[in-house]
Amino acid sequence: MIDGLKTMLPLAWRNLWRNPRRTGITLIVVAIGVWSILFFNAFMIAWAKSSKETTLQLLLGSGQIHAEGYMDDPSIETLMDPPDQNLTSALEAPAVGDWTTRVVVPGVVQSEYKTLPATIVGVDPTAEARISSIPGKIAEGRYLNSSDDDSAVLGLHMVERLKTGLGRRVILMSQNTEGGMSEQSFDVVGIYDADKATESLYVFTGRAASQMFLGLEGEIAQIVFVLQEEMALEDTVAALAEAAPALDVRSWKDLNLFLASMDSYMGVFIHVWLGIVFALMAIGIVNTQLMAVFERTQEFGLLRALGMKPRRVLMMVTIENALLIGVGVLLGMVLAAVTIWSVSDGIDFSAFARAMEMVQTGEIIYLDYEPDAFILFPGLIWLLGILVALWPARRASKCRPVEAMRRET
Amino acid sequence: MDPIVTCRGLSKTFGKGELAVHALRDVDLDIMPGDIATLAGPSGSGKTTLLNMIGALDEPTSGEVSVDGLPLSGISRSQLSDLRLSKIGFVFQSYNLIPVLSARENIEFVLQLQGVAASERHDRAMEAIKEVGLSGMEDRRPGKMSGGQQQRVAVARALVSRPTIVLADEPTANLDSKNALELVDLMRSLNREHGTTFLIGTHDVRVMEQSMRHIEMVDGRIDSDARSSA
Structure with a gap:
């Protein structure tokens, strides 16, 4: 042979x-x-x-934690308390690279020319910079300084549609905890350049500032976390769900089905x-x-x-x-x-x-x-x-x- | 002495009905060991068909062929391949050498099919090359050799496996007179020295003159079968 x-x-x-x-x-x-x-x-x-x-780096993270029902009705009525000690420990696990909390509520943004629907996002700028790419996408002006910063950062596309700009003021309106409408004037200190859909929808301000504006007492809408290793996703989600059984813990796969x-x-x-x-x-x-x-x-x-x-x-x-x-x-x-x-x-x-x-x-x-x-x-x-x-x-x-x-x- | 090849009642018909061509009609033939026989006749007389039947390349419509005592009817394709490999050597009109192999490799190829060890293959091929007068040309490929030289390689290839019979179909048809005569002389000397049996289908008078037996075919039948003193 x-x-x-x-x-x-x-x-x-x-x-x-x-x-x-x-x-x-x-x-x-x-x-x-x-x-x-x-x-x-x-x-x-x-x-x-x-x-x-x-x-994932834009806003989604590797996963998010919300109050039960928030994903179906993301409003001020479905917020949750900041993470307790048990959940905080789970979020400090080595598999989790970083995490932060956000206030995310639907609202409207108004300039002297136009009123547009918006999603108002209250962030902790320092932690947010480790989670999201948006702080790095500032095209004009600056990003938020601190959680107490009551300025607004808007997307390029929204700025164009509102016919506003850096140094001008916009009014944010959203339902408050009393069931009424809160509205407040915010200085536009930064304009970010992301994708058109994000630019058209999200308005960022300080998390503490947003809580004050909405009459919240520390409640948040979401905890966003990113992982060290993608491989650990399922295990980490399970561990977080176990640490917070009353909350809705979802991986990015459940949050963005297309992706x-x-x-x-x-x-x-x-x-x-x-x-x-x-x-x-x-x-x-x-x-x-x-x-x-x-x-x-x-x-x-x-x-x-x-x-x-x-x-x-x-x-x-x-x-x-x-x-x-x-x-x-x-x-x-x-x-x-x-x-x-x-x-x-x-x-x-x-x-x-x-x-x-x-x-x-x-x-x-x-x-x-x-x-x-x-x-x-x-x-x-x-x-x-x-x-x-x-x-x-x-x-x-x-x-x-x-x-x-x-x-x- | 038993014949090497026996044909009894051999017939071959191509096609059917009105289009049927009777290439062979009830042929009886014995080829004896050491014969150098020519098979002559006009085109279409059945020479090649008879050679094909004896060479186990084609099956008769009726009748029987035996080679070295082995009847060819009813044996498998694989057994027919073995028979051709071990008992029959072929020399074709157009030499039919494998163009990508050298003269020595062409000769060795048959031995390789027989499963002969590499060193023995080499020695036997070189011996065959010497015998057909091509020493020094063993590494040439067919494309670099004359027609006469290629046909000598083909003869060496046919003989190297030490077959019972060599079947040659118009071996001199593509050769000039000088090369044709040299080839006939070569076959004669191989026949004399080794007792190799040759059955040669030919139109060439020079080949017929050198044969010891002359078989004439007409319309698929053997018309005459005569031995000469050549």
Whole structure:
């Protein structure tokens, strides 16, 4: 068997180069297929990661804790007390990277020109800077100084719609604990530049300032936490739920179903793409190999006439195909590795900022090698390619030896 | 002495009904060990079909072929492959060498199929190359050899496995006079020295003149079968 392979391998390799053009075309087809799968896989994973990080870092965090019923009716009537000692201990666990509390209530914001619906968010600026990317997105002015800061930070889009600006005043209105409406004038001290949906909706002020404005006595709407490691998400949520059984503890997956679906279906997208690429490659491989087999009918007849058994003809052609597809797969892997390496500083999509904003992704996508994918996908393509090429190989093995003689006459 | 090849009542018909072509009609033939026999006749007389039947490359419509006492009817494709590998050597009109292999590798290939060890393969191939007068050309590929040289490699390939019989179909058809005569001389000398049996399908008078037995075919039948003193 080993001796047989020793003879077959060089023969198969030389046979491949009898028609360099056809071999070249097949190699290119396989290499581009493998490259596209590996590159697409790396890109999709990077895009999903960027999209996830961008969304989580904006306001969502790794998870949130609310009073029961708040998610169905996020109003002043469904607030909760600040975390007790038990919950605080759970939030100080090593798995939790950071956490903060917020007051989040629906309201309206009014300028001298316009009144718009808004979500008023009272934050602790110091803790918020460790949780959210918004403090780092100030386009004009400044972010809030402290929890007592009774200034307002508005989004660019909202500022445009309100026809207001830095140094001007806006009025925030919301229902208070008494059941009436509270309204208060706030100085616009900062304008942030995030995605349009966030900019249009969220108005930030100090948490203590917002509690005073709403007549609260320390109540909050949410606790937001971020994790050290994403892997610890389920365990941490369970631990927090155990520490606060009366509260509603949810991971980001429950809070943003679209993001969660995208995250979990990413593997499916990749495999669908793999299927499409493979189908195209299979057509190319089968066509070229069938052509090769037809062209060499006389030779296979000769081999059979010389006494080569059908299974050895099958093995010989299969070895040729395995070598051909294998080299194509290796080329594709090298191409993909070089491509990913060449964009390791990130692919800048700032020219498509608005589109990237719509899909909530950072403007720069950083691709990374996926070692598992570099083994799994090329291996799968190689094996499937050999399987598909068994068809032409089988035709070759079924060639009748008399063909060799018949073509002589 | 028992014949190496026996054909009894051998018939082959291609196609059916009005389109049927009777390539062989009730052929009886014995080839004896050490024979160097030519199979002659006009095109379509059934020479190649008869060679195909004896070479286990095609099946007769009726009748029986035995090679070295083994009846070919009813044996599997795999057993037929073994028979061709061990008992029959082929020489074709167009040499039919594997273009990507050198002369030595082409010859060794048959031995490799037989499972002969690498070192023995090499020695036997080199010996065969020497025997057909191609020493020094063993590493050349067919594309770099003349027609005569390629046909010598084909003869060496046919002989290296030490077959019971060598079947040659128009071996000189693509050769010039000089190479054709050299090839005939080579087959004659191999026949004399090793007792190799040759059955040669040919139109070539030079080949017929050198044969010790001349079989003439007409319309799928053996018209005459005569031994000469050549």
